[in-house]
Each structure stands twice: as C-alpha cells, then as structure tokens.
Amino acid sequence: MIESRWDVVVVGAGPAGLAAACMAAEAGRRVVVLDENPQPGGQIWRGEDHHWIRRFSASGSTFRGACTVVDQPEPGVLHVVGRNISYHLRFKRLVIATGARERFMPFPGWTLPGVVGAGGLQALVKSGWPLAGKRVVVAGAGPLLLQAAAFFRSRGARLTCLAEQTPLRRGLSFALRSGKRLQAIALLGRLCDVPYRWSCWPVRASGQERVESVTLRQGDRMWTEPCDYLACSFGLVPNTELAQLVGCELVDGAVRVDEQQETTVSGVYCAGEPTGIGGVDLALIQGQIAGCSAAGSLQRASAFFEQRARWIEFRARLQAAFALRQELRQLPDPETVVCRCEDVPLKEIRPHSCWRSAKLQTRCGMGPCQGRICGPIVEFLFGWKVDSVRPPLTPVRLEQLVNRGSAATADRHDSHPG
Amino acid sequence: MIEIRVNGKTLKVPEGVSVAAAIALSGHDRFRRSVAGQPRGPLCGIGVCFECRVTVDGEPHVRSCQLLCWPGMEVCTDD
Amino acid sequence: MTADVIVIGAGIVGAACADALTQGGLRVVVIEPSLAVSGATGAGMGHLLILDENEAEFSITRYSRDRWNQMAMEMPSSLEYERCGTIWIAAVPEELPLLKQRCAFLQSRQVRAEILDSQQLAEAEPNLRPGLPGGLFIPDDAILYPPAAAGWLLKRAEQRGAAVLTGKRVTHIQAWGVELEDGSRLEAHHVVCATGMWTPQLIGGLPIQPRKGHLVITDRYPGFVRHAVMELGYLKSAHGRESESVAFNVQPRKTGQVLIGSSRQFGVTDARPESRIISSMVQRAIDFMPRIAQLSALRAWTGFRAATPDRLPMVGPVANRPNCLLCAGHEGIGITTCLASAGLVSAFILGDRPPLDPKPYAVERF
Numbered sequence A: 001m002i003e004s005r006w007d008v009v010v011v012g013a014g015p016a017g018l019a020a021a022c023m024a025a026e027a028g029r030r031v032v033v034l035d036e037n038p039q040p041g042g043q044i045w046r047g048e049d050h051h052w053i054r055r056f057s058a059s060g061s062t063f064r065g066a067c068t069v070v071d072q073p074e075p076g077v078l079h080v081v082g083r084n085i086s087y088h089l090r091f092k093r094l095v096i097a098t099g100a101r102e103r104f105m106p107f108p109g110w111t112l113p114g115v116v117g118a119g120g121l122q123a124l125v126k127s128g129w130p131l132a133g134k135r136v137v138v139a140g141a142g143p144l145l146l147q148a149a150a151f152f153r154s155r156g157a158r159l160t161c162l163a164e165q166t167p168l169r170r171g172l173s174f175a176l177r178s179g180k181r182l183q184a185i186a187l188l189g190r191l192c193d194v195p196y197r198w199s200c201w202p203v204r205a206s207g208q209e210r211v212e213s214v215t216l217r218q219g220d221r222m223w224t225e226p227c228d229y230l231a232c233s234f235g236l237v238p239n240t241e242l243a244q245l246v247g248c249e250l251v252d253g254a255v256r257v258d259e260q261q262e263t264t265v266s267g268v269y270c271a272g273e274p275t276g277i278g279g280v281d282l283a284l285i286q287g288q289i290a291g292c293s294a295a296g297s298l299q300r301a302s303a304f305f306e307q308r309a310r311w312i313e314f315r316a317r318l319q320a321a322f323a324l325r326q327e328l329r330q331l332p333d334p335e336t337v338v339c340r341c342e343d344v345p346l347k348e349i350r351p352h353s354c355w356r357s358a359k360l361q362t363r364c365g366m367g368p369c370q371g372r373i374c375g376p377i378v379e380f381l382f383g384w385k386v387d388s389v390r391p392p393l394t395p396v397r398l399e400q401l402v403n404r405g406s407a408a409t410a411d412r413h414d415s416h417p418g
Numbered sequence B: 001m002i003e004i005r006v007n008g009k010t011l012k013v014p015e016g017v018s019v020a021a022a023i024a025l026s027g028h029d030r031f032r033r034s035v036a037g038q039p040r041g042p043l044c045g046i047g048v049c050f051e052c053r054v055t056v057d058g059e060p061h062v063r064s065c066q067l068l069c070w071p072g073m074e075v076c077t078d079d
Numbered sequence C: 001m002t003a004d005v006i007v008i009g010a011g012i013v014g015a016a017c018a019d020a021l022t023q024g025g026l027r028v029v030v031i032e033p034s035l036a037v038s039g040a041t042g043a044g045m046g047h048l049l050i051l052d053e054n055e056a057e058f059s060i061t062r063y064s065r066d067r068w069n070q071m072a073m074e075m076p077s078s079l080e081y082e083r084c085g086t087i088w089i090a091a092v093p094e095e096l097p098l099l100k101q102r103c104a105f106l107q108s109r110q111v112r113a114e115i116l117d118s119q120q121l122a123e124a125e126p127n128l129r130p131g132l133p134g135g136l137f138i139p140d141d142a143i144l145y146p147p148a149a150a151g152w153l154l155k156r157a158e159q160r161g162a163a164v165l166t167g168k169r170v171t172h173i174q175a176w177g178v179e180l181e182d183g184s185r186l187e188a189h190h191v192v193c194a195t196g197m198w199t200p201q202l203i204g205g206l207p208i209q210p211r212k213g214h215l216v217i218t219d220r221y222p223g224f225v226r227h228a229v230m231e232l233g234y235l236k237s238a239h240g241r242e243s244e245s246v247a248f249n250v251q252p253r254k255t256g257q258v259l260i261g262s263s264r265q266f267g268v269t270d271a272r273p274e275s276r277i278i279s280s281m282v283q284r285a286i287d288f289m290p291r292i293a294q295l296s297a298l299r300a301w302t303g304f305r306a307a308t309p310d311r312l313p314m315v316g317p318v319a320n321r322p323n324c325l326l327c328a329g330h331e332g333i334g335i336t337t338c339l340a341s342a343g344l345v346s347a348f349i350l351g352d353r354p355p356l357d358p359k360p361y362a363v364e365r366f
C-alpha cells in the first residue's frame, strides 16, 4: 500500500525545504517534510530555535524526522526508511532540498581520528560532543571556516590557527563586495586574536592512534602545529543523488532548474545547495519560489525572482573567490588512502582511465558511503566524472527492501516541529 | 540524564545527545578500525561518510552521529 | 595484417580467449567499445560451480571449475578467490531424492560431493532457518571477484604481447578482419566474437536474448554465510523459460560481504533496478535465512545474461562467416565456463585437440 495523501512532499528540512514547505502549506496544500535528521533545521539551524522553524511549525506542514528517502520505486513514489519503518509515499509535487556535504581533501594523515570536517565538527558539537579546552586548527576554503571557528570558540575550544587556502586578495575583495560584509567583520572581530593565515593549507596530519599535530604550509614556510582536532573543509558538494535517481538533469554537477525552480522532470522542484552552492540566503529564496510553484501560485513565486538574481550573482562570486588551488592536487602521496571505506590508496587509483574502471578494479567508491566522500576527491584530482547513482541512496536493512510497510506505520512517526 | 553503556562502562549523558558525542564523552576517539586496520573516527558529522559506525545493542554498522542515545543503550566501538 | 586474431569484446570471455590464444603464441588484438569488463562481467556474482542438468552442462562447468581451481596458486589476492564450496538446499523433504540423485551422479564422475542431513546443514550454515531437510555439499566449488579475474586474464595476455584497444566499437565482421565505428579497418586471420548479449548486433539471426538479473550486496559481516548457498529451486528458475523468477542464492565474499541473488527476467531491456524484483528476491533470502533481514544492504544493481534457448554457450565457426568464431551466450555461468570456451576457441584456431567435445556448443545446433 502506498501512502498518497500529500499534495507536496519536501525532502530536506534545511532552509530551502522549510521555506518551500511554509509557502506550499500556507497556500493550503497538504505538505509533508522528510529529513534524515531527527530535528528540522538542516545543517545550519539544527536543533536551534529559529523563526523559520517556528513559522514552519505554524504552517500546518507535517514533519517526519529520522526518515531517509532511499529510492524512487516507481515514478511519483518515494521509498522512505527510518530506523524501524519502511514505506512508500506518493507525491503530486516533489521539492528536493537535500542540501550539501563537505568536500574533503586527502593528505597524509587525513584519516586519523580527530581530523574532521569543519561543518562536521560543528554538527557533532551541536549533538553534545565535548570541545571545551581542546586545541583546534581550522583549515580549508570558504566562508564556512570562519563561522565554524567562531562557533568552536564559543564552545570553549582553543583555536590555534585558521588556515585559508585562498589568497588574501581574493578573500578580501569577496568580503568587501558581498552583502555579508558586516557579518564577516563581526566574525573576524570575535577571532581577532587567532592567527588567520591566507594562502595556507595543511600538508600532513600526524599522530599514532589519533591526530596530534598538523603540518601547515604558507608559501615556502612549513611548520607543525600541535592540535586535538584538525577541522577541515574545502567547500561543499551538492547532494544531487536523489535528483539524479528521480531523473533530473544536472549541469556542472548541480541540478538544472528553470525560473520556477522546476527540474527537467515535470512536477519535481529543487531548491538550495543541490542547484549549486550558494549558502543559506539563496536557499531560503529558492525554497520560497519552489514552494509557491509547487502550490501552483506562480504569481507569488515571481515576487522573489529579483532577490534570487542577486544571490545567484553572490553565488558566482563566492565560487570564484574560493576556487580550490591546483597545489592541493599534490597533497596526497602514493600511499595516502583516497577511498576510506575500502582503504584504497592513491597509487592504485591513479593508473585507471575513469571512475568506473577504478571502481571495478580497486573497489574505490564501493563501500557504504557509495563514493560520497571519494567521488568528489577523484573528480578534483583526476577530472573524472562521477555520476552513477544506485539505490538504495543510503544503506538500509535488507528487510527494508521488502515492500510491506503501510501508511499506518508511517503515521505514528508524524510530528509537528517545535 | 540518561544512562547508557559504552564498551561495558556505564555513562550518564544529557538527553538529546548523539551516540557519537556520548562515545567522545566517554573518552574514546577511535570508533572503528578500517578494513586495513587503521584507526578511524567521525569525519562528516552528518551521516554521509560512515566512519562513525559502531555496534548498538548488538547491531553492527550503525552510524553513531545520526542516532540519539536512549536509556539502557549498549554501545561498542569496533575493536 | 594487424594480428593473427582479433577478439571482439573485453568481458571475461574475450579476456579468457586472449589469454588462451596468446598462450598458443598468437598475436592478439582485443577490441572493446566501452571499458574492459564493463558488461555482464562487471555485474556478475563470480560463483565457480558445477551444474549437472545435462551432460553438456556438466562437462563444460566441470572442466572450467577444475581449471580455475588449478590456477588458484597463480592468482593475485585481488581476485578474492576462495574455495568455499556450494551447498544446494532442499526446501521441502520432497526435494531430497533429487539432491541424492545429483550427489550420486557427481560422485560417479569423481566430483567430490556429499549429502548433509538436517543437522549437518544447520551446523554448516547456522543462519539458515532451522528444520530444513538437508543439503548437497560440493566442496570444490569456489568464488572469485569477476572484474578482477577478467582484468587479470587480460593483463596476462597483454604481457604476452596482446593489445587491448578500448573505446573502439566493431561495426562489421569480414573475412579479412573487422570494420570499426570510426571507419578504420583491422585485419587478422581470425576474428573471435565475444560480445555477450550484444552479439546479435554483429551477427544477425542468433537466438541470444538478454536476461536481466538483480543483485544486492551488504556491508561486511564475516562468517555470516560460509558457503555459496542456493536453493534447489534455483535450477528451476535458471533452466526455466518463465518471463520472471527469483531464487535464493547467497555468496560469502572474501571481504565478509554477503552477495544476494538472484532474479531472472526476459523481455526487459531497462537496466534500472526494479524495487518489485528486489523485494521478492530479498524476501526469498529472508525465508531461508531469517537473520539476513537485519544486515545492512549497501547497494543493488543489475546485469544482463546472454541467454540461449538451451542455456549452453555458442562456441565455434559461424555458417557463411569465413574466419569468424563465435564465443557468446554464456547465460548465468560465463565466469565459470569462459575457460572451457576459450580452450575450444584456441583449439579451433590452432588446430589442437579440443579440451572437450565441441559438438553440444556448436553454433549450428539451433
């Protein structure tokens, strides 16, 4: 049996998904929002009290947390699994707001415990991970580093260095021209006693059973910084897998959408990071447009077009300013593990001509993360196209692949956020 | 506060704490050994990388960053 | 002359042919439009087993399985070869006589085989549902990882001078060689067509049909399954001509992963995994191994077997196609049988004594 009482199904309860759900529900549509996380808010507001989350609670939308969409068993139907549930859900309109993940860069020692994503460590800390008194080095590319560093400090960490691979000139001109100048200055103010280094990146993490220090390079200078955590983030990668599975076309690794945020599949909309990494403001605007469009209120959607155009310009500047430098390609040595699930080192992957060949012959990308981590790495290192998507999108218990769930089981997991 | 066990040791954690955080609170950094035996811990924090897998109530390969603690939960890191 | 022999297709069958032919001292060129081992070989299960539905199936699987086992010492570890043995399961007591009959047949042909009673079966595979009536254990069957096996065979051929041209599609087979999609021609004394399910595109009028199969693989659970385990009913699914069937068939991969099959569908060309089929296939596995339900499934995929009406491959000369040998149609057992097929092909070309009677596999039998 397939649950089919929803007008609009939204996947992802981050800024984009919440905004879409609000617009569609406020227009009288029956809306359900699914998210893998137990709580709404996405990567930025997880578990926080935010006015968009309050608005979402009041909108009449239904929230189902700890639910992952893993497949489209037939057109117009999603397969949803949770820890103890598995069911099919029919949509009339679908909004894909699956956000992004961090991009990682392999260098010797990057697999040691204590080397974590910058956003990842933030997420862990928000879920109770202790950081007080710990020495943290933050490294990578992009504005997320600054926010993460300020957040770690607010939780009592000792920030010993912030290494941004981008040259100062590019970073500054971005900061001065972006609409977020004040925010950047405020953040920098909170970090003014932290060594903030531009054109600087990690070349090696060292330690026995966990990271004990990181070696950084800035120009010709190399030095070693002791640390408890090395929080790395080299930008974000759009989560396009669900969109691909549903049949949406991509352009340059992002989901192709039209003016209404509709994808190349009719009735399927996409908003936020999967359409290209643009940050929370663009995600909110795109989400509102997608929600209006999915509810059929095209007139209301068009009210946001001008704002969206501005943030799309911001997105282009953001991407250009923090583009990854070529030197990073030289970071891994032949023994450095690239595929962490299967422990495949660089030297085994390099001889292959493409992703499929490396996968078949080395098991690279065949582990439980399904290439979500190593795929973007080999794209960066070798320019390979990594686009195969296979169900289930995320591992599930075998019994969850058997169709027997019904709407009745799903109902018990409905909740209203807040 | 709720009580769980991590590698046989009893631990009290606040409600709403993830299993990954509880493991860190118990003083472990190493969550698992990779297929070649290397030590590993959480990387992505958001359910993507599978590096934080542990055994929960006898079920192996559970992503600890995506799961909240419940009372009486039995957690084993992988070695 | 570009080469003595052009092999079309770099699946495991083409790879085994190139390996055998270069061993015979011939200059070989392998042509592959996509990637080596990207066809059925990249999708299959890698069970090396003896089947005994009829004499022809027995001979080709027996010869090949034993050849694989002889080669085990030379194989790199990446092939993940393991002689785990096969256990065929009787689901109901009525199936026991058939098991015993098969066991007696195998023993009469000097193949090691034994009957397991209900308790021995439970000890051999503790995760099977209790109370199954019995099993047939064939200890010398094995498993390996097909893409690595095919890659290894190709590499051996290359080390003996073979050239592998990827990214080139053959459009026509001629008496003097082949024509490629880019308009160029390659000449050779012989052409071996090892193009699996694509063969009808090159040689019209052959009764080869794609037969879709689904597989699911789990995370690592070392020791959960110890042998390649299949229900006796698998034979009905494999040998039958029904448009759709599933059977219980699990394999322990050397990694500790469990590979779960199998399904068979005619008349479908869309390669996307179908949740309906996966659902009934997994349900079948759960029926036999209840605890498998709790294992974490990493991914599902599909492949196409090149099926002939009698499930035997078509190996040998083709009428009205001078200098052309066909070597295709290996259905669900080409990882095993590629070695016998390659032995036949090289005997045809070199004029040697064939390793087994070629008649049952002759192209003109249909």
Ligand SMILES: Cc1cc2nc3c(=O)[nH]c(=O)nc-3n(C[C@H](O)[C@H](O)[C@H](O)COP(=O)(O)OP(=O)(O)OC[C@H]3O[C@@H](n4cnc5c(N)ncnc54)[C@H](O)[C@@H]3O)c2cc1C
Pocket: A011, A012, A013, A014, A015, A016, A017, A034, A035, A036, A037, A041, A042, A043, A044, A045, A067, A068, A069, A070, A097, A098, A099, A100, A101, A102, A117, A118, A119, A120, A122, A123, A144, A147, A148, A236, A239, A242, A271, A272, A273, A274, A279, A280, A283, A393, B044, B045, B046
């Ligand atoms: C780890 C991390 C931390 C970040 N921290 C910050 C920060 O502090 N400040 C900041 O400005 N920006 C941060 N960002 C950037 C962030 O991408 C944007 O700011 C903003 O949150 C994007 O909104 P979104 O709605 O597009 O996506 P997200 O907020 O990423 O929301 C997407 C949601 O979709 C869910 N999801 C994905 N796939 C599925 C599926 N198949 N089934 C069910 N649910 C699914 C995810 O669980 C997630 O909650 C972070 C990004 C990451 C990856």
Ligand SMILES: Cc1cc2nc3c(=O)[nH]c(=O)nc-3n(C[C@H](O)[C@H](O)[C@H](O)COP(=O)(O)OP(=O)(O)OC[C@H]3O[C@@H](n4cnc5c(N)ncnc54)[C@H](O)[C@@H]3O)c2cc1C
Pocket: C008, C009, C010, C011, C012, C013, C014, C031, C032, C033, C034, C035, C036, C037, C038, C039, C040, C041, C042, C043, C044, C045, C046, C047, C048, C049, C168, C169, C170, C171, C194, C195, C196, C197, C198, C199, C202, C212, C213, C214, C215, C261, C302, C303, C304, C305, C306, C327, C328, C329, C330, C331, C332, C333, C334, C335, C336, C337
């Ligand atoms: C789900 C499944 C499970 C299986 N399990 C087992 C098992 O456990 N044990 C077992 O023994 N067998 C198994 N098999 C069967 C086995 O995988 C196949 O029989 C075997 O791989 C066939 O090899 P092949 O080289 O003939 O075909 P393929 O591997 O398909 O190779 C044919 C090659 O020809 C190329 N080609 C096509 N057209 C052209 C052209 N015009 N020019 C040049 N090249 C061309 C293709 O690109 C392809 O690479 C299974 C199959 C499936 C689908």
Ligand code: FES
Pocket: B041, B042, B043, B044, B045, B046, B047, B048, B049, B050, B051, B052, B053, B063, B064, B065, B066
């Ligand atoms: S830390 Fe990546 S999945 Fe939990």
